[in-house]
Amino acid sequence: xxxxxxxxxxxxxxxxxxxxxxxxxxxxxxxxxxxxxxxxxxxxxxxxxxxxxxxxxxxxxxxxxxxxxxxxxxxxxxxxxxxxxxxxxxxxxxxxxxxxxxxxxxxxxxxxxxxxxxxxxxxxxxxxxxxxxxxxxxxxxxxxxxxxxxxxxxxxxxxxxxxxxxxxxxxxxxxxxxxxxxxxxxxxxxxxxxxxxxxxxxxxxxxxxxxxxxxxxxxxxxxxxxxxxxxxxxxxxxxxxxxxxxxxxxxxxxxxxxxxxxxxxxxxxxxxxxxxxxxxxxxxxxxxxxxxxxxxxxxxxxxxxxxxxxxxxxxxxxxxxxxxxxxxxxxxxxxxxxxxxxxxxxxxxxxxxxxxxxxxxxxxxxxxxxxxxxxxxxxxxxxxxxxxxxxxxxxxxxxxxxxxxxxxxxxxxxxxxxxxxxxxxxxxxxxxxxxxxxxxxxxxxxxxxxxxxxxxxxxxxxxxxxxxxxxxxxxxxxxxxxxxxxxxxxxxxxxxxxxxxxxxxxxxxxx
Amino acid sequence: xxxxxxxxxxxxxxxxxxxxxxxxxxxxxxxxxxxxxxxxxxxxxxxxxxxxxxxxxxxxxxxxxxxxxxxxxxxxxxxxxxxxxxxxxxxxxxxxxxxxxxxxxxxxxxxxxxxxxxxxxxxxxxxxxxxxxxxxxxxxxxxxxxxxxxxxxxxxxxxxxxxxxxxxxxxxxxxxxxxxxxxxxxxxxxxxxxxxxxxxxxxxxxxxxxxxxxxxxxxxxxxxxxxxxxxxxxxxxxxxxxxxxxxxxxxxxxxxxxxxxxxxxxxxxxxxxxxxxxxxxxxxxxxxxxxxxxxxxxxxxxxxxxxxxxxxxxxxxxxxxxxxxxxxxxxxxxxxxxxxxxxxxxx
Numbered sequence: 087x088x089x090x091x092x093x094x095x096x097x098x099x100x101x102x103x104x105x106x107x108x109x110x111x112x113x114x115x116x117x118x119x120x121x122x123x124x125x126x127x128x129x130x131x132x133x134x135x136x137x138x139x140x141x142x143x144x145x146x147x148x149x150x151x152x153x154x155x156x157x158x159x160x161x162x163x164x165x166x167x168x169x170x171x172x173x174x175x176x177x178x179x180x181x182x183x184x185x186x187x188x189x190x191x192x193x194x195x196x197x198x199x200x201x202x203x204x205x206x207x208x209x210x211x212x213x214x215x216x217x218x219x220x221x222x223x224x225x226x227x228x229x230x231x232x233x234x235x236x237x238x239x240x241x242x243x244x245x246x247x248x249x250x251x252x253x254x255x256x257x258x259x260x261x262x263x264x265x266x267x268x269x270x271x272x273x274x275x276x277x278x279x280x281x282x283x284x285x286x287x288x289x290x291x292x293x294x295x296x297x298x299x300x301x302x303x304x305x306x307x308x309x310x311x312x313x314x315x316x317x318x319x320x321x322x323x324x325x326x327x328x329x330x331x332x333x334x335x336x337x338x339x340x341x342x343x344x345x346x347x348x349x350x351x352x353x354x355x356x357x358x359x360x361x362x363x364x365x366x367x368x369x370x371x372x373x374x375x376x377x378x379x380x381x382x383x384x385x386x387x388x389x390x391x392x393x394x395x396x397x398x399x400x401x402x403x404x405x406x407x408x409x410x411x412x413x414x415x416x417x418x419x420x421x422x423x424x425x426x427x428x429x430x431x432x433x434x435x436x437x438x439x440x441x442x443x444x445x446x447x448x449x450x451x452x453x454x455x456x457x458x459x460x461x462x463x464x465x466x467x468x469x470x471x472x473x474x475x476x477x478x479x480x481x482x483x484x485x486x487x488x489x490x491x492x493x494x495x496x497x498x499x500x501x502x503x504x505x506x507x508x509x510x511x512x513x514x515x516x517x518x519x520x521x522x523x524x525x526x527x528x529x530x531x532x533x534x535x536x537x538x539x540x541x542x543x544x545x546x547x548x549x550x551x552x553x554x555x556x557x558x559x560x561x562x563x564x565x566x567x568x569x570x571x572x573x574x575x576x577x578x579x580x581x582x583x584x585x586x587x588x589x590x591x592x593x594x595x596x597x
Numbered sequence: 598x599x600x601x602x603x604x605x606x607x608x609x610x611x612x613x614x615x616x617x618x619x620x621x622x623x624x625x626x627x628x629x630x631x632x633x634x635x636x637x638x639x640x641x642x643x644x645x646x647x648x649x650x651x652x653x654x655x656x657x658x659x660x661x662x663x664x665x666x667x668x669x670x671x672x673x674x675x676x677x678x679x680x681x682x683x684x685x686x687x688x689x690x691x692x693x694x695x696x697x698x699x700x701x702x703x704x705x706x707x708x709x710x711x712x713x714x715x716x717x718x719x720x721x722x723x724x725x726x727x728x729x730x731x732x733x734x735x736x737x738x739x740x741x742x743x744x745x746x747x748x749x750x751x752x753x754x755x756x757x758x759x760x761x762x763x764x765x766x767x768x769x770x771x772x773x774x775x776x777x778x779x780x781x782x783x784x785x786x787x788x789x790x791x792x793x794x795x796x797x798x799x800x801x802x803x804x805x806x807x808x809x810x811x812x813x814x815x816x817x818x819x820x821x822x823x824x825x826x827x828x829x830x831x832x833x834x835x836x837x838x839x840x841x842x843x844x845x846x847x848x849x850x851x852x853x854x855x856x857x858x859x860x861x862x863x864x865x866x867x868x869x870x871x872x873x874x875x876x877x878x879x880x881x882x883x884x885x886x887x888x889x890x891x892x893x894x895x896x897x898x899x900x901x902x903x904x905x906x907x908x909x910x911x912x913x914x915x916x917x918x919x920x921x922x923x924x925x926x927x928x929x930x931x932x933x934x935x936x937x938x939x940x941x942x943x944x
Contacts, residue, residue, distance in 0.1 A: 401821065433822050442816040449808065454823035460805045469804070546722030 098123050098158060098286040099144065099175070099255050105152035105400045106139050109438055113139040114154070115310040119254065121286040126277060128289045128297040131307035131330055132526035133498040134484065137290050140307070141257055144169035144288075145177050175251030178244045180260045180524075184232045191215040191228035194246045218246055222276055237387070238269030245276065255278055257288045263524050268591075274300055292526065294323040295555070306330055331528045347513070347562065348377035351546035352398070356452040357407035359390075359397040367393035369570040371407070375546045377514075380537065382561030382578070383550040386590050391550045391571035392434060395417060395517050398548060399431045407588065411515060412499055425454055428514030432504055432521050434550075440504040443493035447474045447483075450492045451507055477506030498529045505533055509540050510543060534560060554586060568592040606884065622913060623906055631737035633904040639901020641892035647899075649781035651763075652928040653853070655891030656786040657865045662883045663790075663797055664719075664841030668733075670801060671834035672814035677722060677737025678842040679866025680744030681715040682841030682898065684842020687748045687756075687849045688714030690857035693768025694758060700771040707772050708847050715843015716836040718744060723835025724941050733835065741866075747858045755773045756857075764858040773837035774852035791884065793841065798880040809824035810834050842866055870895070871915045874922035890915070891893075 096264060100120035106113050114136045121127040131137050142148040144155065146164030153560065154161055157173055164170040167177075184193050191211045192199075200214065201207040215228040224242045232240060241261065248256055259278070262270040277300055280287050291297050297304055298318065305315040306329040313329040357371040367390045375381045383391050396402040400421040408417045411427060412574035417426070433439035441450050448467060451474040459466045471488055478486040481502040485495060492500060501521070509516060521537070522530035537560055541547050551557050557564055558578050566574045574589040574596040588594035620630035641651045661678045668675035675681075681707070689711035696703050717768040722740060725731040758766025774784040801807040813830045821827055850857055872890050875923055876883035893915075897908035 217677075253791050408943055420824065420826075421822070422826075425824050431822060435818075438816065438818045439822045440819060442812050444815040445812070453819065454810070456805050456808055456823070463804045463806070465805055465808050 097104060100156045101140075101144060101153060102156070103153035104140065104143055104150050104155075106136075106143055107151050113310050114143065116152075117307070117310070117312050119305055119312070120143075121288050122283055123254070124284045125302040126281050126287040126289055126300055128291050128295070128301035128304040129307065130291055130297060130304060130326065131526050133496050135307040135526075136310040136328070137307055138259065139310075141177065141259065141290060142290070144170070145175060145257060162581040171251060171253070174252070174254040175257065176248030176251055176255070177257040178241065178259065178261060180247060182244050182262055184239050184243060186233035187231060189229050189231055190226050190235075190243050190246075191230055193243055194218075194228075194250050196247075198240070203595040210586060215246065215250075218250060222246075222249070222279065236269075238265050238272070241265070241269075241273070247551060251255075253285070255286045255288070257290070259290045260292060260524065261289070262291075262293065267544075268587075270296070278571050286293070292524070293553075294326050294527070297326070298323065300554055305470060309331060321527075328526055330526070347379040348544060351373045351377040351412055352548070353396070353410045355408050355410075357394070357409065358405045359393050359402050360405055366405075367570055368397060371567060371574075373572065375548060377546050378541055378544045379562045380549055380560050382543050382557035382564040383548060383567060384554060384557045384564055384581075384586060384590065385552075385567035387552050389567045389590075391567045392519060394550065394567065395431075395519050395550045399429060399517050401431075422457065427465060430454075430508040430510075430513045430516050432508050432516070432518035434523070436501050436504055441492040441500055444491055446489050446491050447486070447503070448488045450474075450503060451477060453507065473507065477503060480536075481506050499523045501525055502529060502532070505536065509536055511543070513540060513545050516545055516547045517550075518547070520552055521549070522556060523532055523552070530556075554581075566590055568595075571595075599693045608877050608886070611918055611921035612875060614721065615914050615922050618917055619914045622910065626906075628904060628906045633900050633906040633910075636903035636906075637893070637896035637900040638663045638901065641896030643777075643899075644925060646781060648782040649778055651888070651892045651895040652787055653782050653784075653891075654894050656784075656790045657849060657862070658869055658872050658890050659790040659794060659884060660754050660786075660845035660848065661842045661869030662876060663794055663880055664715075664838040664845075665869045665873035666876060666878040666880065666883050667797065667801075667810075667841065668834055668838040669721075669873055670814050671810045671831060672817065673723075673726070673831065673838070674770065674840045675719065675722070675737055675835065675842075676734055676870065677719065677740050677744075677839070677866070678845075678869050679864065680737070680741035681718040681842035681920070682846035682849075682862055683744045683748050684718040684846070685711035685713075685715035685840075686846030686850045686861050687751065687765070687857050688843070689847035690765040690768060691756065692833035693772035693851060694766040694856075696772065698771060700773075700775075703769070703771045704774060704851065707768070707851055708844060711843045711847025711850070712840040713843070715846065716840035719839020719842065720832055720836035722839075723832040726835070727831040745859070752857060752859065755791060756780050758856070762858065764856050767856045767858070768851065772851055773855060774848060778843040782853055784848070785927050786848035789848065789914050790844075793844070794880045794884050800823050801880065804835070842869070845869075863894075868915060871918045871922075875918050 096122055102118055104114050104117045117140055119140065125428040129137050138357065139148065143150045146167045146169050156162065162173065167562065176575040194215045195211050212228040219226045219228065226239060226242055232243060261273055265273060277287055277289070289301060294566070298321065301318050302323050303317055304326065306313040306326060308330060352375040354371055354373045357368055358366065359368040361367040372396060383394065385391050397404050400419055401543060409417060410416060416424060416427065427551055437443060442453060447533050448470040452465065452470040456465060459469050474488050477483065483495065483502055484499050492503065495503065503519060524534055537547060549557065549560060558581050564576045564578060564581050565572050566576065566586065568590060569592055573592055576585060576589070623630045623633055640647055642648050661682060665675050665678055678811065689707045692710035693707045696706060698706070718740060722733045726733045739861050747781040752765055753763035756765050757812060774786060775784055777783045777787060801811060809820065809825045809830050811824060813827050817827055846861065849861055864928060868890055872883060872886045875889065876886035893911050897911040900906050901908040
């Protein structure tokens with residue numbers, strides 16, 4: 087469509103006409119992609135557009151069925167990722183590949199530990215890693231075990247693994263998907279620094295805002311083909327979104343609400359709850375949510391929002407306080423009883439919490455309602471089939487087959503299946519956690535539309551999200567969690583970055 | 598049924614691998630594997646008596662194998678079938694000796710007593726797992742010893758019903774399970790076991806309780822988010838698993854021995870682990886694998902007599918099947934070299 091004007095600099099890595107097929111499916115179709123030293127080249131596209139497949143080919147994990155790869159002008163072939171690593175390519179995966187029980191230093195130097203005669207020189211390893219961490223201003227303790235680290239810190243360990251090998255080409259696969267805003271800012275600083283060190287950075291991304299802030303060039307993939315490569319000066323969010331989805335999407339749509347909130351539906355008083363390890367997660371939460379209202383719950387991940395949501399749904403026993411729904415006290419009700427009262431839940435971890443991956447689509451469409459809908463002792467599989475068909479009709483599940491196990495769907499499709507199951511006409515109260523995390527914008531737009539529709543039908547929605555833009559776009563009112571307390575209640579129009587940042591970090595309160 | 602075929606594919610691979618390796622062992626001892634197999638086949642199916650005896654073994658292995666399979670489906674490894682079998686057998690023997698009712702009433706009551714004994718024994722392990730997180734692998738092994746030694750004590754002390762041997766008193770005539778084939782030891786235990794297999798197949802696939810059991814076994818967190826009480830399902834699954842093992846013991850008592858003694862089971866409870874694994878933990882699959890192991894065990898004596906291959910080689914086959922299947926079972930989803938996410942996510 088549009089050819090990108092390359093900025094100056096040596097071509098580091100160039101792929102020409104890459105083809106990769108899986109059976110009948112052409113996942114990557116004659117794709118040209120190159121990245122130069124000293125630039126950040128973003129790669130965007132919807133789920134299943136072929137981004138990960140293309141990167142797997144560049145990283146030697148998959149062998150292309152056609153096309154060629156040239157490194158610094160010389161044609162090469164990577165038969166494994168070890169080859170790619172030796173050639174100076176490093177990749178940080180979305181799901182970190184770290185050994186939890188090992189220390190930071192052990193993880194970074196895994197396979198190349200300093201020492202002799204089969205013994206590891208642990209002190210040398212620690213100081214080597216400490217030096218490297220200091221260079222990039224990571225506040226990591228090389229002797230800390232990875233299991234004790236936050237998500238952001240784990241990512242820094244992954245980065246150190248790549249930097250320790252002195253990779254000249256760094257591939258980052260959706261690096262901000264699991265990060266808090268401040269962690270993401272820190273990462274951006276690192277990415278810019280990598281570029282300034284004349285490394286080539288490939289950034290696979292979902293969030294257009296990040297791409298626009300960070301990249302020098304951007305390539306859009308759609309259905310395995312390149313829709314275009316643009317220098318960032320010529321790109322804007324709406325253009326990129328249209329290139330990804332194949333039609334125009336209005337990203338700034340803040341549809342005016344059609345109804346006004348009704349009576350108080352969900353009422354929370356003095357709620358306290360503990361984390362799994364016993365530490366207090368939610369402290370004295372007081373909040374009312376009305377029917378026909380979306381309450382956004384913002385905060386840096388790990389400040390009690392998740393436990394708050396789980397306690398509302400009855401998965402976590404409150405240590406103090408009460409919850410009532412439509413005037414009735416439901417504090418002692420189990421999750422099953424709350425479901426019977428019209429409460430539904432969209433969990434944060436769709437693969438482990440939202441679906442039984444081994445179950446087929448019909449069985450998954452009944453999950454959570456298996457008892458309420460039963461016919462005597464039997465499952466109501468006919469209803470399950472109807473529901474599955476209905477979800478497919480509403481959300482267009484890619485590759486839909488009632489007998490297909492949930493495992494076989496892509497992440498975005500799995501999320502649609504969960505959303506479709508939990509958001510029905512029966513849903514009176516919806517608790518949802520990070521409903522569009524890791525989902526492409528097309529699917530996210532559908533989910534957002536359905537959330538608004540649910541609200542307009544008079545349901546009460548509690549939306550926990552780590553994406554401030556999502557919170558602002560959807561919420562009628564926002565509460566902010568900081569260290570387990572509600573540090574503020576904000577209306578979306580006054581929820582600017584500074585206000586929210588102060589409330590999220592606990593620097594200010596207005597509750 | 599391509600799905601069923603795929604599921605059977607791996608057990609068959611494991612079986613082929615186990616049999617090939619066993620053949621190599623035979624060759625190493627200068628025995629002819631083909632001769633051994635022919636002799637085994639002759640012993641297992643060569644006569645009406647032989648076939649009947651194969652089916653006798655099949656019945657017991659089927660009950661116990663179904664029990665272990667149900668536990669597997671709930672994500673639990675029940676190694677205690679042998680102890681649950683003993684507990685069930687003892688309860689049945691006591692009930693059968695004490696009751697004197699019409700057969701139509703007495704036989705079911707004695708079977709229920711056996712199922713209840715096994716259910717309690719399995720349920721204890723389930724409770725310890727659900728309440729305290731105690732691994733059922735450990736507790737069922739330990740409960741085996743409690744069952745073996747406890748029942749030995751009871752039949753040589755308080756429950757001794759025979760002056761000459763440590764056994765319970767014989768069961769009443771109305772408790773005896775009717776024979777199926779004249780002049781053989783084959784009883785109604787076989788059709789009862791088959792009925793259980795089909796009922797369980799339906800139950801697992803179609804009932805709400807079976808669905809919740811599979812959900813807990815395959816994704817415990819997702820089951821919890823769906824409002825399933827995981828602890829209750831674990832206790833239920835272990836109790837059901839124990840009840841089926843208990844029925845294996847009950848039918849041995851009612852059909853064959855007519856009393857309880859410590860030598861009641863030749864290790865059915867342990868073999869049933871291999872039966873469940875080879876059957877893919879699917880009730881219908883377990884029918885076939887129970888028949889296979891029944892034939893193997895029954896034919897082993899003929900193999901020893903006719904081909905000179907020690908009958909213990911059958912245990913080697915059993916062990917190899919467990920090894921090959923367990924390697925898959927334990928590595929499910931946590932292989933050492935996991936494929937990187939980028940590739941796994943690719944369409």
